[in-house]
Amino acid sequence: MVQKVTSSLDGKGLRVAVIDTGWNEFIVSQLTQGAIGTLARHGVADDDIHHITVPGAFELPLAVRAAAQSGRFDAIVALGCVIRGATPHFDYVAGEAAKGISSVMADTGVPVAFGVLTTDTIEQAIERAGTKAGNKGTEAAAVAVEMARLLPAIKGEAS
Numbered sequence: 481m482v483q484k485v486t487s488s489l490d491g492k493g494l495r496v497a498v499i500d501t502g503w504n505e506f507i508v509s510q511l512t513q514g515a516i517g518t519l520a521r522h523g524v525a526d527d528d529i530h531h532i533t534v535p536g537a538f539e540l541p542l543a544v545r546a547a548a549q550s551g552r553f554d555a556i557v558a559l560g561c562v563i564r565g566a567t568p569h570f571d572y573v574a575g576e577a578a579k580g581i582s583s584v585m586a587d588t589g590v591p592v593a594f595g596v597l598t599t600d601t602i603e604q605a606i607e608r609a610g611t612k613a614g615n616k617g618t619e620a621a622a623v624a625v626e627m628a629r630l631l632p633a634i635k636g637e638a639s
Contacts, residue, residue, distance in 0.1 A: 511617030541580025591627030595620030
């Protein structure tokens with residue numbers, strides 16, 4: 481018989497770091513509010529949510545790595561917003577943030593939900609921070625909880 485490994489959105493007992501950026505704060509603050517609210521709705525206690533702010537998306541991988549290596553967190557939510565401009569700066573920042581965060585997960589085994597908006601315009605960012613396209617911070621927080629529950633299930637451990 482096929483055995484299906486499932487996850488849950490029960491955040492009770494989980495410790496989660498929400499690491500966001502100060503850059504594009506008017507967008508990122510909406511993502512952060514959405515993430516923290518979602519964690520609370522899924523049962524993560526206020527004392528188990530740690531909010532950390534770094535200057536920009538380029539700095540996210542270093543802070544995410546430090547949090548993952550600390551052993552204090554079951555999952556991490558990385559939030560930011562990089563908006564394309566007239567120079568290639570966007571490509572370097574967005575690409576390095578994504579690669580760096582991905583390597584933290586591979587190296588540490590700690591789930592990191594990628595909630596960094598990479599948009600062409602401010603309007604697209606606003607849409608993804610709580611208007612037409614939903615709130616990507618909310619989505620990232622739910623992914624963090626689900627992955628924190630899924631990994632122990634894959635390993636056959638109680639979560």
